[in-house]
Amino acid sequence: MARRVYLHIGAPKTGSTYVQNVLWTNRSALRDAGFLLPGSAVAHDQAMADLRAASWRDAEVYWTWDRLAAEARGWPGDVIISNEGLGAATDAQAARAVLSLEPAEIHVIAAGRDLWRTFPSFWQQSVRARSGWRFEGFLRAVEEGRADAFWTNHTAPHMLRRWGGLVPAERRYLVTVPPAGAPHDLLWHRFAGIMGIPDGLCELAEPTSNPSLGAAEIELLRRVNLALGDSYPLRTPYQRVVHRHLVNAVLKRRVDGLRFGVGLDRAEWVRDLAEQQIKELRDYPCRIVGDLDELRPTTMRPSIGPDELDDGQLLQAAIETIVGMLGHAESLTQRTADRDHGTVLSRLKTRAAGGVRRHLRLTTRPDPES
Structure with a gap:
């Protein structure tokens, strides 16, 4: 107990x-x-x-x-x-x-x-959990008791x-x-x-x-969530796909995010x-x-809200994110190729070893006439 x-x-x-x-x-x-x-x-x-x-x-x-x-x-x-x-x-x-x-x-x-730090972190976590509401909409809801x-x-x-x-x-x-x-x-x-x-x-x-995402990165994810529709509605599939291949592999790695x-x-x-x-x-x-x-x-410094970004800033972030995802896809492809190559080599070695053992058994078998 x-x-x-x-x-x-x-x-x-x-x-x-x-x-x-x-x-x-x-x-x-x-x-x-x-x-x-x-x-x-x-x-x-x-x-x-x-x-x-x-x-x-x-x-x-x-x-x-x-x-x-x-x-x-x-x-x-x-x-x-x-x-x-x-x-x-x-x-x-x-x-x-x-x-x-x-x-x-x-x-x-x-x-x-x-x-001051909790408001943006809560909203960001909600977006990273598949929400699609705007930051300004969230703050207004808090102000209005909603x-x-x-x-x-x-x-x-x-x-x-x-x-x-x-x-x-x-x-x-x-x-x-x-x-x-x-x-x-x-x-x-x-x-x-x-x-x-x-x-x-x-x-x-x-x-x-x-790590927190920057303004452009989290706004990009919010819009992706809206575009997903009914795809990946549950926690684990969303984490395995969206978090793994978009958030963790690319968005978190972007430097100097606003x-x-x-x-x-x-x-x-x-x-x-x-x-x-x-x-x-x-x-x-x-x-x-x-x-x-x-x-x-x-420490209450001036800051920008994700809603305030212009289309040019978001387009640039989206293009760079696509480039990052291409690099991520290439690394996954190479990893799969290396694994498959290793599997083939392992099978060939196993077969070769089996052939050697069979050859030894045949060549060392006692002569029935001796």
Whole structure:
């Protein structure tokens, strides 16, 4: 029976990729120290989608939430489950998750980031999950109170209210994301301190992030999503095709992409929202790991929205993307040719070796007349 289970529930774009990379890279060392990461990173993602009964989940997957929970319950030490999509679970889904892991001692960890950086990252993640709405349309929806999904899926106060009420206050944590320029390992040490992972147990490489796309790249992807129609409606096919061959292979690799964000005309509005969020979290009974002041926007620079790009900028980005995809296709073709060539050589070697063995058997067979 598990002793403690640490549920890291999100939010997306709060350094979760870095923390998860450290966890999975050091999985063996953590296991030897008594910490189990059940399944795999893919297993955590599949189990999250199953728990949430998400419309985009793939029905035929190996890892359901019940399977992941069963493996967690069977471990005699501490268990870590980390997926930034868990925070968007409903009250009933969160209750089911916690109940499935009892009688272990459940701890809930959420992370928060300042809204100036969160707004564009949320919209970008939604586009990378196949959405087709415009950035300006999203911001206007937030202003008009029509963006419940944003507050539900991407902000710590809402996540903690759904999940935190299922565990005692001393087992609820809010980790604040350090500001730009802070030591890269500070966020890891905040998480590790909660889970009791000793300093020095895990090797910390330079953080590998989930890089943001530039204004032209994300607008191009948004328009591709609209043009796809009914193609690749589920998570896994979309990731295998669109993410693999367009986002990861080409768009992420484009250099000097034009950064985008909230315009300075909305700066005061964002500041007011941040103060409301900080007050809400200060009044909520949980353990703050970091500093709530880090949720207050500090660097608010002028930026352009993807909607503001002209057709010439998008055409240039599209042409360069096509060139990049041609290079990607060529590398895949060469890889396939090399693999096929290797398979042929392997078969020829096997046949040759078989022929040698048969020849030896014939030439070394005892003479029946001797």
